[in-house]
Amino acid sequence: MKIKYGFSLVELMVTLAIIAILASIAVPGYQNYSLRGDRTDAIDPMQAILNAQELYYADNDSYTSDLSDLGLTVSGGAYTTPKGRYKITAAQCGGDPLTVCVELTSTAQGPQAKDGDLIFNTRNKRVLRLSDGTEKEL
Incomplete structure (x- = not known):
């Protein structure tokens, strides 16, 4: 054999x-x-921006929707995160004026868009908005 x-x-x-x-x-x-x-590409800068917003509020009795007021480089009205996966904008919280609340919206870019957008505000709202419009607490 x-x-x-x-x-x-x-x-x-x-x-x-x-x-x-x-x-x-x-x-x-x-x-x-x-x-x-890869969400950390947005979460870390958003937390830093919220901290900067609080310092801005202490000096001006109002938050700002213009992120360049906080010393950030803004292009097209939005701050692009270090890895380029998100664009962050600031606006009023619903119908409240900027003297009460500011909301940061981090819009996902490129392949990260499958994950959804992040929304943080000065009232401790921390949500992930999925592409179907539903929101999930972080």
Whole structure:
């Protein structure tokens, strides 16, 4: 009898099928994990902007909707986050004047848009607005 070395074609095909099944489960999960992790590109600057808004309020008795008043570089009315995944704008909270509340909206750009937009305000609102319009607490 001859000793055979190596793998048969059937064994290789079974192995490839198992790897394909595992990859089809793992890749979408990793993509969602990656999107959630990239939110920090907006969360950290938004918190810093809210802190700067409080300092601005202490000096002026009002918040500002112009982020350049806080020393940020603004292009087209929005501040672009360091990695470019979000554009942050400031506006009034609903119908309240800027002397009461300011709301920051971080609009996702490019592939990050699948994750949704972040909304923070000085009343401690911290939500993720999904593409269907629903909001999820952070």
